[in-house]
Amino acid sequence: MRLGVLYTTDVYNSIYRALIPAEAMRRKGHDVRVVKHDDASRVPMEQFSDREVVHVFRRHDKAIAKFIDGLRNRGIGVTYDNDDDLRLAPEESEFFKRHRATGIKRHFAEQVSIMRRAHLITTTTDTLAERWAQEVDRPIEVVPNFVDDQHFVRTARNSEGVVVGWVAGKEHVADARRLEIAQVLQRVMSKRPEVRVVTIGVRLDLDASRYTHHEHIPLHRLGEYTRKFDVGIAPLADIPMSYARSDVKVKEYSAAGVPWLASNRGPYAGLPAKFGGLVVEDDAWEAALLEITSSKWKRLQLRRCAERWARSQRIDKHVSRWEAVWQEAAAMAERAAAA
Template sequence: MKVVVYPGDRWGCGSFRMIWPGEQCAAAGHDVHVVEKDRRSVRLVMERDTVRDVLVDDVDVVVLQRVTHAYMAQAVSVLRAMGVTVVVDVDDDLSSIHPSNPAWQVHRPGRGLHSWHNLAAACRDATLVTVSTPALLDVYARHGRGVVLPNYLPDHYYGVSRTDSDVVGWPGSFHSHPNDPEAVGGAVARLVDEGAQFVMRGDSSGAGKAFGLAADPVGGGVPIEEWPAAVASLGIGIAPLADTRFNSAKSWLKPLEMSACGVPWVASPRAEYRRLHAMGAGVLADRPRAWHRELKRLRESPALRQEMSEAGRAVAEQLRLQDHAWKWAEAWQQAYEIQQATPRSRVAV
């Protein structure tokens, strides 16, 4: 069974969901080929705005990510009618993105060829949909052809050196989390007034006002290869998520990254964060007073920071990608078997 994996990008989502799992499966002996976006050989044969044919190399399973383009969404059913298995992977509920998130403008229907409606159609027609959280199954795989593949971490997240401190930090970019600082209320501003240092690892433009600070915190993006070291540079991490439909389907990736890097963390009680906390990592805070209390405890206790750092690393050790990559291979095999059992006459084109 030949599998070709087409990541949607070469950054975070593309790496965690497609590139790194695909490479792990290939290393384990599976016939898996990861083809980055600028090297794709897929060609669409168009008749005006309709996809009539798809020219693709000899392949059994095509794995696509975040199919939001109208023509690629059409290509899903065309490929299936040709007998090709199509797996669509989704990591976020794009239909509920916050309007202040730049991705909302890109994916809102009616603006152009990309939309979350196209993604819904692609998932409807796909042989199998893979998602990062159970909540996403209800959004994109109500037809029952869905598998949850949680986010796991590659080896370079483990064993990263870290120097303890009481610096509080958020490993995230404000533009992609425009309403999440509201989860902490005035807790961060109160800590800063008490003498705490607050920083970000990611774009901090606009975050100062959102957290109630006099200025944007120190921040800035880093290459994906340097991200684990950037996360590890934090003394205490935060993972705030507002109580929204979009966030109810978010994965545990951010606190998991902090756990693997030995950073003690405080997070909002969203579903997947609760799941990771139940395994023994981090602490949850459901209101500003709790955020302030838990962060203050960590700032004032090096012993508590060390205890939580060790506990987080122990939990993250169970969630190495190399130990779970077989789940991707198993899902692709399941998709192939579904496709083989589906008469081509039943695939809508």
């Protein structure tokens, strides 16, 4: 298959929804061309004119609309991945504050316009697939996020105390505030002098003497930092966005060999301990953290489970799901051309 992939570095999720699947397809023997396009300028059609199918990740400007129209006119299959419903942005997020209701509606309308142009839509969860089905009359395929070699780091672990870590985008400030995660962690640190906290992305109001915040860590080093966690957390508050999220955060922790605690909600609801972690009710975060930080044996047991589960979530074990999607889009374009 001759596959083209257009992605943007503006959105971190392009790693999972474009780059990782593309590289897995290349390893499987397909002819893959990946092109980065971060602005609203014309997309270079000449780089895709020999492709059977082109995958576009989440861009929704006029240049992308024109590009997709051009692909279809040439009989090239188009898939569009949308893993985020902009309407669900929490009020605490920077995106909501920047665009408010009117801007969000406009951005979403642009996304819908793009989705209606594609032959096939891909997304991460059944929740999002149901939402897209209300907006577009197109086939929608759910393909979860999977991890790749870059997540399986084997660098040094933490050797001092117990580190509770959280890797989360800044929009997770909504979860932190509603679940009072900073207050919970402060109480845990007061009861467990050996506990320290590290966050990457989201910032918490914690005692600086035992708290480290990293604004941003380059992707190629993220696993190295995550591996120094003794336990990773993934809190999700009871807000609409939580039910549309993917489970990739706990997969990232597991690939780094880090046991995790996650809210018993949305993508994490009911996840078993054999996946390397424990699900937590909203009022049980302090108790869960106190228990896991006090038991090295429990963390070791969960770590072994996490590493085993993560190996089953490698992209190469699941790339056939993406392959089937792109084969179907190419076939749809071929049938349309024949008609």
